Amino acid sequence: MNNDLIILGHGSGGRLSHQLLDELIIPILGDNGVAGQNDAALLDPPPGRLAFTTDSYVVDPVFFPGGSIGSLAIHGTVNDLAMMGARPLYISVGLIIEEGFSKADLEFILRDMRQAADQAAVRIVTGDTKVVPHGKVDKIFINTSGIGVIGHDLPISGSNAQPGDKIIISGTIGDHGIAIMANREGLKLDTEILSDSAPLNSLVDAIIAEAFSNLHVLRDPTRGGVATTIKEIAQQSGVSITLYEENMPIKPAVRGVCSILGLDPLFVANEGKLLAFIAPETAEQVLNVIRQHPAGRDAAIIGAVTGTEAGRVQMETIIGGLRAVEMLAGEQLPRIC
Amino acid sequence: MNNDLIILGHGSGGRLSHQLLDELIIPILGDNGVAGQNDAALLDPPPGRLAFTTDSYVVDPVFFPGGSIGSLAIHGTVNDLAMMGARPLYISVGLIIEEGFSKADLEFILRDMRQAADQAAVRIVTGDTKVVPHGKVDKIFINTSGIGVIGHDLPISGSNAQPGDKIIISGTIGDHGIAIMANREGLKLDTEILSDSAPLNSLVDAIIAEAFSNLHVLRDPTRGGVATTIKEIAQQSGVSITLYEENMPIKPAVRGVCSILGLDPLFVANEGKLLAFIAPETAEQVLNVIRQHPAGRDAAIIGAVTGTEAGRVQMETIIGGLRAVEMLAGEQLPRIC
Numbered sequence: 001m002n003n004d005l006i007i008l009g010h011g012s013g014g015r016l017s018h019q020l021l022d023e024l025i026i027p028i029l030g031d032n033g034v035a036g037q038n039d040a041a042l043l044d045p046p047p048g049r050l051a052f053t054t055d056s057y058v059v060d061p062v063f064f065p066g067g068s069i070g071s072l073a074i075h076g077t078v079n080d081l082a083m084m085g086a087r088p089l090y091i092s093v094g095l096i097i098e099e100g101f102s103k104a105d106l107e108f109i110l111r112d113m114r115q116a117a118d119q120a121a122v123r124i125v126t127g128d129t130k131v132v133p134h135g136k137v138d139k140i141f142i143n144t145s146g147i148g149v150i151g152h153d154l155p156i157s158g159s160n161a162q163p164g165d166k167i168i169i170s171g172t173i174g175d176h177g178i179a180i181m182a183n184r185e186g187l188k189l190d191t192e193i194l195s196d197s198a199p200l201n202s203l204v205d206a207i208i209a210e211a212f213s214n215l216h217v218l219r220d221p222t223r224g225g226v227a228t229t230i231k232e233i234a235q236q237s238g239v240s241i242t243l244y245e246e247n248m249p250i251k252p253a254v255r256g257v258c259s260i261l262g263l264d265p266l267f268v269a270n271e272g273k274l275l276a277f278i279a280p281e282t283a284e285q286v287l288n289v290i291r292q293h294p295a296g297r298d299a300a301i302i303g304a305v306t307g308t309e310a311g312r313v314q315m316e317t318i319i320g321g322l323r324a325v326e327m328l329a330g331e332q333l334p335r336i337c
Numbered sequence: 338m339n340n341d342l343i344i345l346g347h348g349s350g351g352r353l354s355h356q357l358l359d360e361l362i363i364p365i366l367g368d369n370g371v372a373g374q375n376d377a378a379l380l381d382p383p384p385g386r387l388a389f390t391t392d393s394y395v396v397d398p399v400f401f402p403g404g405s406i407g408s409l410a411i412h413g414t415v416n417d418l419a420m421m422g423a424r425p426l427y428i429s430v431g432l433i434i435e436e437g438f439s440k441a442d443l444e445f446i447l448r449d450m451r452q453a454a455d456q457a458a459v460r461i462v463t464g465d466t467k468v469v470p471h472g473k474v475d476k477i478f479i480n481t482s483g484i485g486v487i488g489h490d491l492p493i494s495g496s497n498a499q500p501g502d503k504i505i506i507s508g509t510i511g512d513h514g515i516a517i518m519a520n521r522e523g524l525k526l527d528t529e530i531l532s533d534s535a536p537l538n539s540l541v542d543a544i545i546a547e548a549f550s551n552l553h554v555l556r557d558p559t560r561g562g563v564a565t566t567i568k569e570i571a572q573q574s575g576v577s578i579t580l581y582e583e584n585m586p587i588k589p590a591v592r593g594v595c596s597i598l599g600l601d602p603l604f605v606a607n608e609g610k611l612l613a614f615i616a617p618e619t620a621e622q623v624l625n626v627i628r629q630h631p632a633g634r635d636a637a638i639i640g641a642v643t644g645t646e647a648g649r650v651q652m653e654t655i656i657g658g659l660r661a662v663e664m665l666a667g668e669q670l671p672r673i674c
Binding site for chain 2: 007008009011012013014015016017018038039040041042043044045049050051052053054055056058060079080081083084086090092093094095096125126127128130131132133135136137138141143145146147148150157158219220222223224228232267269326327328329330331332334335
């Protein structure tokens, strides 16, 4: 038995499971004294409504420029909570590991999770580990669920976009999807493209502090990209939206890979960007606040709510025309997150 | 494109993802008005400490006598919360589906989840769906995370076993593991063995109402079986435990399959049973209460905390000897849950 690899017994619930927990998982993720070896964590939440979210991460490859499946799994769930205007507090970690996966790689992923959690000021409080036979899962999948608390009454929601709202993107688009794609395709690039995977909760705090009730919608444009997310919001809120191609922040290297591969960056996934819909009178101030935040330096106003025709999205192109924007059809890039 | 199968686009986050949500997932699981199409559910928890737990389910086969991966995923997480003495309230569902999986099978699994959730009086409030290419996951894996509320101050915990405690099992042991094993091995049996997968929260309510502070430990002996769970509790509580083989409730059919396959039922997984450690003066009353509950008809006192030598577990065998009981070593049966 090779002691450097994960074996089925590590998922048995028996002696080897305890060994993996005691030697690797708990020392790195920390049990924080809340779960111990019980079946659930006991938590004292501050008063307020709770936000509760879940996401599974199946990204391929598990290590990519700018992150790993571990940090991605923390950032994604932190951001889902932050997009509700919640303060992320507690995270659960469900690992599904392929028999034969390297313990060293697992250790790297766990350390990356812990670091991401510390950076976002969330606590990993409970978890579960399953091991499945070789060939029954591809390397490692991770589920993170999260609990946050909402200490305000702002109706931040995908259904709260209002005519006149300006739409801010917090930075360049398409970085995550293109980082994964370039890595998977083995493209040789002059400038390495890094995933933008990052926690957005402190940026959200800054936006709320500036905008208060003038903040109507927050959403992170992950799978399906900016186009799909904007279309969703237009449908949910019953409004029409115009985007301005000219204002869309895109890194030249990302634009380059997109044109080589025939991809539209508007449909490419982001993992560290948010869209904020802000009442027009406050939009410039909020944009300035976002640009002063490390996670928002390239922020721009990329569109506006321009009418009440539910679900209609169009883009003013650089050459001056208008084109309809639809949701991503089919699958552009499997296992992006 | 075969319209009866799940395709990669159903996990894209784009148009097909929305279609799957709107046509299948939300109508069956129900969005309960709390998540809408936002990234997280908003919840108003009753006052009290929270319990938070997560589990991934990778059981093979996904349909088995007595249940499916769907009901199992609900029962398992409901029970993890109940074992903390918490009232389960909210469940998240993370689906990871293999490309080519049948929509009809998915529908069956979702209906089974909904029914199990209704039976346990928990609400499915948020979810996530990923689709991965054929061969990258075996059919379907499901993560459920759960939030419960604890409305009492009882220190129910694996580290709270006390000398003199009687140990009650709520029914026959080994049913789930042997149901899966017999099904997977294609054994022809006179009596079909059904999984015991079931929610235990209402049974826990009844136990707490009878025992109050005389209830010290609750734990469901899933992976690793009764032996592993008892050993864990002995270690966590720093006590020694004696089990009585004679009192161990085992269905004859389960015993039969165990002897054919050379398995010890003490190490076989259960999914609808609990172990309760009760102060001796109340144990018989609590046993009676458990036996009157539909989930506890075959309950029995199977052991006691007999000393303070941390982690020592022994069993008085039917023929009169004593044998040491250890945790499950290695993996008896992969993908049991």
